[in-house]
Amino acid sequence: MITIIIAIHIVICLAxxxxxxxxxxxxxxxxxxxxxxSQTVFGASGAGNVLTKTTWAMAAVFxxxxxxxxxxxxxxxxxxxxxSGGAVGRKVVVPARPPMPSAPAAPAPLAAPAAPAAPAxxxxxxxxxxxx
Numbered sequence: 001m002i003t004i005i006i007a008i009h010i011v012i013c014l015a016x017x018x019x020x021x022x023x024x025x026x027x028x029x030x031x032x033x034x035x036x037x038s039q040t041v042f043g044a045s046g047a048g049n050v051l052t053k054t055t056w057a058m059a060a061v062f063x064x065x066x067x068x069x070x071x072x073x074x075x076x077x078x079x080x081x082x083x084s085g086g087a088v089g090r091k092v093v094v095p096a097r098p099p100m101p102s103a104p105a106a107p108a109p110l111a112a113p114a115a116p117a118a119p120a121x122x123x124x125x126x127x128x129x130x131x132x
Contacts, residue, residue, distance in 0.1 A: 005065055
């Protein structure tokens with residue numbers, strides 16, 4: 001049903017634009033002075049009355065569809081925009097937090113610094129070699 005209303009809404013939008021652009025402006029009589037005939041398409045009496053009534057009717061339908069679509073968009077419950085909708089029906093369980101201790105924990109005792117490691121028993125490469 002929503003798809004049908006959206007299609008009607010789009011058609012009314014486009015038709016309303018066309019009908020408004022077909023209407024005669026207030027300064028259209030000036031165009032006849034310079035050689036243009038402003039009322040030849042719709043006859044000598046013009047189409048002001050027909051186009052005005054059509055504009056009002058289309059505007060009423062446009063407002064009605066706009067209100068309907070706004071109302072239904074707030075009422076619809078949709079899941080994922082990717083179409084799977086798998087997360088919509090699932091119940092999410094959040095684990096409870098462990099209780100906070102009332103007093104802070106005592107700091108650990110400081111350990112004595114460790115003695116530096118003894119050097120390895122290797123030959124000293126910087127020592128001069130005995131020569132001949």
